[in-house]
Amino acid sequence: MKPAVFDYYSPQTVHEALLLLEQHGFEAKILAGGQSLIPTMNMRLASPKVLIDLGRIGDLESIRLTEEEIRIGGMTRQYLIEQSPEVARDCPMLAEGIKLIGHPQIRSRGTVGGSLVHADPTAELPVILCTLGGAVTLASLDGERVVPAEEFFLTYLTTAIEPNEILVAVQIPRIQAGSGHAIEEFALRKGDFAIVLAAAAVTLDEAGKIAAASLGLGGVDGAPVKLDQVTDALLGLEPDSRLIQECCEQIRDIVEPEADIHASAEYRRDLSVTLSRRALETALSRARLSLSGSDNR
Ligand SMILES: Cc1cc2nc3c(=O)[nH]c(=O)nc-3n(C[C@H](O)[C@H](O)[C@H](O)COP(=O)(O)OP(=O)(O)OC[C@H]3O[C@@H](n4cnc5c(N)ncnc54)[C@H](O)[C@@H]3O)c2cc1C
Structure with missing residues (x-):
């Protein structure tokens, strides 16, 4: 498959690239690594008349x-x-x-x-x-x-x-002392886009209680979903696996994923709960390591 004909520009500075964007407006597309844009052009899902390649900046x-x-x-x-x-x-x-x-x-x-x-x-x-x-x-x-x-x-x-x-x-x-990060995903094959992914960050205070926490999900909506209502419930606590599991169970009722050819909505809900729990538990154990002065990765 081949893309439709287009003009190609290779500016040397951001200013030059911005001038080209202004000049060509909606007819132009920025080209970065081409890993998403070129396949869509080859399939004629996108047919920009002008490509502005940022590769030389x-x-x-x-x-x-x-x-x-x-x-x-x-x-x-x-x-x-x-x-x-x-x-x-x-x-x-x-x-x-x-x-x-x-x-x-x-x-x-x-x-x-x-x-x-x-x-x-x-x-x-x-x-x-x-x-x-x-x-x-x-x-x-x-x-x-x-x-x-x-x-x-x-x-x-x-x-x-x-x-x-x-x-x-x-x-x-940048990650702070007493903090831990983790990311978990499920994909059908290694290297595929995930069906669902969960990312968690936890910061502990000196007493080992949760001072800050955040949890984000991909694959359950059109944009990333941040689950502050789940992590807020953990603040000030010294959680164990049972408490994290209980907090994560709420996610089943919060997210509203759609079904597609890869997974049903119910399966995505299950994954959201399981991957969130795993990500939070791993982030928590890494935060504990950091608090004890060991490596938190
Ligand atoms: C087989 C395969 C597997 C993949 N698996 C994954 C995966 O598991 N997870 C994942 O996240 N991604 C995956 N990707 C996508 C990959 O990460 C792409 O690199 C990424 O989505 C697009 O980055 P790019 O630099 O190639 O951008 P391009 O394809 O060049 O551009 C993508 C879009 O962004 C615009 N754009 C690019 N840079 C800028 C900029 N600086 N300012 C303004 N607009 C800009 C372009 O105009 C275009 O619309 C996969 C791709 C392939 C081909």
């Missing part, structure tokens, strides 16, 4: 640390995140979750910005970003704006990005 490929955040450039390839010692140390959920994306071949081309803007409901990165309270930076000719993850993902394959904007960076909070 070196400034967009970076992993930087500030005191509180990891800032990753929009064109950073997924395999670079997978190999980064800083990401492994400062954001174990991202280090673990990125390995669940497709296969090494996909991750060698696929980018963080491409995955976030594509916004597949079972993609790992959107769920991780929502669970950890991250944000994206979007640039246009008018300047930059920062959009929190929970406002960025709207529904199936749809985000708050405007047609004249480029995702230039993503910011994710």
Whole structure:
């Protein structure tokens, strides 16, 4: 299968790319790793007249640390995140979750910005970003704006990005002492998109009680679902497996997944409960390790 004819531009700077976007408007599409866009073009589900390839803009490929955040450039390839010692140390959920994306071949081309803007409901990165309270930076000719993850993902394959904007960076909070991260998913085959995935982060206070917790799900709605009502019930407690199981049972009544050719709605509900419980238990045990001064990964 071949795509429809298109014009190809390869700008050297973000400004040049933004000028091209402004000039070509709805006829243009940004090309990042091409792992989602090119197949859709080959199947003629998308036929942009203009492709603006960000591949030569070196400034967009970076992993930087500030005191509180990891800032990753929009064109950073997924395999670079997978190999980064800083990401492994400062954001174990991202280090673990990125390995669940497709296969090494996909991750060698696929980018963080491409995955976030594509916004597949079972993609790992959107769920991780929502669970950890991250944000994206979007640039246009008018300047930059920062959009929190929970406002960025709207529904199936749809985000708050405007047609004249480029995702230039993503910011994710660094893990703190006394915290643990975990991500769990079920896919039919290794490397496939998940049917359902759950990500959890837990922070303990010095007495071993839960000071903060968050839980996010993918595959149960068009956008990641954050389950604050479940994690709020754990605050101030020193939970055991039974309490976590009881809290997670509520998820069955909270989520409203749809059935598709891969799984029934009821099966997705079951997975939501089981994977959430596993993710919370693992995050909790890693937080306990961190509190005791051991490694929390
Ligand atoms: C076989 C296979 C298996 C896969 N498995 C998984 C999986 O398990 N989990 C998963 O999460 N993903 C999976 N993917 C998708 C993969 O992660 C893609 O890399 C990702 O969805 C898109 O990233 P990309 O860099 O290739 O973007 P592209 O395909 O180039 O672009 C995707 C979309 O985002 C837009 N875009 C890209 N970058 C920007 C930017 N910086 N600013 C504005 N718009 C932008 C493009 O215009 C396009 O609309 C799989 C893909 C394949 C082919």
